[in-house]
Amino acid sequence: MNTIWIIARKESSQMLCSQKGMIWLLTFSGLLSAFSLLLVSNTELSLLDNAQVVYMMAGTVMAVGALLAAILGSDAYAGEKERGTLVPLLCAPIAPDALLVGKILGLLIAWGVMFVASVPYLWGVGASGQNLGAALFYLALFGTPVVLGFGYLAMALSARTGSVLASLLSTVTLLMLAASPLVIGPGLRGTAIGRTMDAINPFAGALNTFDSVIIDSEPFSAQMARLLLVIVWLGLCLIAARRNATRPDFQ
Amino acid sequence: MINIENLRLTIGGKEILHDVDMHLRPGDIYGLLGPNGAGKSSTIFALLGLRTRESGRVSVLGGDPADDAVAVRRSVGVMPEKAGFYDWMTAPDYLKWYSHFYDSESTDRDLGTMLGKVGLGKETQRPIGTYSRGMKQRLAVARALMPRPRLLILDEPTNGLDPKGRREIHDLLAEFVSDGKTGVLLCTHLLDDVDRLCNRIGIIDNGRTRLEGLIADLLAEQKIGQRYRLHLETEPDTDKLPAGIAVLGHEGGWWRVQVQVKPSEGISSLWGELLGRGWKISEIRSEASSLEELYMSHTGQDKPYSQEEVL
Numbered sequence: 001m002n003t004i005w006i007i008a009r010k011e012s013s014q015m016l017c018s019q020k021g022m023i024w025l026l027t028f029s030g031l032l033s034a035f036s037l038l039l040v041s042n043t044e045l046s047l048l049d050n051a052q053v054v055y056m057m058a059g060t061v062m063a064v065g066a067l068l069a070a071i072l073g074s075d076a077y078a079g080e081k082e083r084g085t086l087v088p089l090l091c092a093p094i095a096p097d098a099l100l101v102g103k104i105l106g107l108l109i110a111w112g113v114m115f116v117a118s119v120p121y122l123w124g125v126g127a128s129g130q131n132l133g134a135a136l137f138y139l140a141l142f143g144t145p146v147v148l149g150f151g152y153l154a155m156a157l158s159a160r161t162g163s164v165l166a167s168l169l170s171t172v173t174l175l176m177l178a179a180s181p182l183v184i185g186p187g188l189r190g191t192a193i194g195r196t197m198d199a200i201n202p203f204a205g206a207l208n209t210f211d212s213v214i215i216d217s218e219p220f221s222a223q224m225a226r227l228l229l230v231i232v233w234l235g236l237c238l239i240a241a242r243r244n245a246t247r248p249d250f251q
Numbered sequence: 252m253i254n255i256e257n258l259r260l261t262i263g264g265k266e267i268l269h270d271v272d273m274h275l276r277p278g279d280i281y282g283l284l285g286p287n288g289a290g291k292s293s294t295i296f297a298l299l300g301l302r303t304r305e306s307g308r309v310s311v312l313g314g315d316p317a318d319d320a321v322a323v324r325r326s327v328g329v330m331p332e333k334a335g336f337y338d339w340m341t342a343p344d345y346l347k348w349y350s351h352f353y354d355s356e357s358t359d360r361d362l363g364t365m366l367g368k369v370g371l372g373k374e375t376q377r378p379i380g381t382y383s384r385g386m387k388q389r390l391a392v393a394r395a396l397m398p399r400p401r402l403l404i405l406d407e408p409t410n411g412l413d414p415k416g417r418r419e420i421h422d423l424l425a426e427f428v429s430d431g432k433t434g435v436l437l438c439t440h441l442l443d444d445v446d447r448l449c450n451r452i453g454i455i456d457n458g459r460t461r462l463e464g465l466i467a468d469l470l471a472e473q474k475i476g477q478r479y480r481l482h483l484e485t486e487p488d489t490d491k492l493p494a495g496i497a498v499l500g501h502e503g504g505w506w507r508v509q510v511q512v513k514p515s516e517g518i519s520s521l522w523g524e525l526l527g528r529g530w531k532i533s534e535i536r537s538e539a540s541s542l543e544e545l546y547m548s549h550t551g552q553d554k555p556y557s558q559e560e561v562l
């Protein structure tokens with residue numbers, strides 16, 4: 001059996017079949033239920049239009065996915081080290097790259113489950129409009145590299161520091177900074193700082209794409225620069241993870 | 252199977268190992284001894300390619316772990332000091348999952364046999380999280396043996412085991428090397444384990460090999476023998492003693508003697524000879540083992556690294 005798949009199978013079953021995984025899924029479903037109810041109420045009261053609520057829901061799913069990636073990524077090496085299970089893995093005939101890819105594949109499976117779980121909610125808030133298909137497509141296309149990038153970044157920090165707490169705090173802080181376009185107003189986003197952040201921030205890049213395609217119905221060709229931004233983000237995080245996962249802190 | 256010459260290793264700019272030598276041949280059970288923080292675990296990690304050496308030669312089963320660590324690890328079963336497991340798995344599930352890394356397909360029967368050998372035959376359906384420390388130690392030994400390796404590296408394998416468990420692990424290791432083609436590197440603080448199992452030892456202190464070789468040769472070279480206290484009913488004649496025995500002193504009715512060379516017929520023949528020479532021995536007590544003497548005389552000479560300094 002392929003080494004990568006052996007690791008990925010363990011990672012995903014640890015996440016999805018454990019009590020921890022069930023609590024995560026229930027919390028995620030509860031959050032989306034509450035958010036959906038809020039958005040549908042706003043639509044009924046004509047405070048928000050259909051496209052806007054789909055855009056907000058897609059952004060929320062990506063943000064929660066990135067948070068999941070930060071948690072799982074931080075646990076990937078440092079958590080194994082703290083539980084004493086990292087050394088047996090390193091002593092086995094597993095190439096460092098295979099271990100890293102196996103762990104990210106496990107994360108990808110968990111993100112896939114989250115994505116599937118979010119579909120009914122997106123349908124619930126966006127069924128009456130024309131943009132549900134676009135929302136799902138762009139959430140998969142832009143959301144996946146953003147989420148995996150945060151996973152790789154958390155794994156890099158986890159392997160380097162050997163501490164779940166240090167890795168998680170650093171990654172979540174960065175995620176909050178990156179996700180700030182969700183909370184800062186349009187006025188601040190129009191300033192030079194806001195525009196610079198938008199240009200280099202993969203999270204903002206993905207959100208702006210959701211905005212363009214869901215609300216403004218812009219074509220795919222207009223999203224190439226932002227797609228490049230999220231792919232570069234993923235590449236840089238992968239390089240950082242590979243560098244640190246080759247010699248993780250295990251003692 | 253293992254050849255290390257002048258191994259030097261630095262971690263974070265600090266020199267952890269320097270001048271470490273080790274030679275383990277097929278059929279050997281090699282005891283790697285040393286105080287806490289001496290560099291034993293670092294030596295093991297260098298053997299497995301988990302630490303990059305600064306200089307020196309390292310060969311494990313004919314390969315250099317710095318060149319292809321994965322190939323080396325494929326033929327080595329390892330039991331690290333911290334025997335971590337996934338608590339939610341059962342022992343057979345875990346062993347089956349772990350053995351996939353070694354490309355060895357284990358049947359349920361193989362798993363059952365192995366778990367039975369380490370004394371876990373009745374505990375197969377419980378999650379590992381419910382196991383005691385001793386049970387986890389046994390499972391760690393099974394994990395190391397499961398891929399049928401050519402070389403076993405065990406770090407404190409009998410920690411936390413009761414005397415019966417220790418004896419079972421000793422028997423397993425003796426059986427493992429009985430074909431003369433495999434070898435065991437045993438890293439332990441328990442000199443009794445080394446005394447019972449090992450034919451060859453290496454003593455590391457302060458990151459350096461102090462002594463290495465066959466135990467019998469080292470004891471003979473160092474002229475360290477086994478010490479006993481004999482309780483005698485009368486004053487003995489110490490002028491004519493059998494060869495290989497020396498009187499170290501006496502206090503009251505207790506006489507301390509050192510047996511430097513054990514007679515080929517066994518130690519009891521020596522007591523018989525003393526009895527024949529008029530020594531009225533009423534009680535015999537063994538003192539510190541000869542191995543302990545050897546260990547004590549080759550460790551703690553330099554200022555040791557602190558625990559924090561040696562990783």
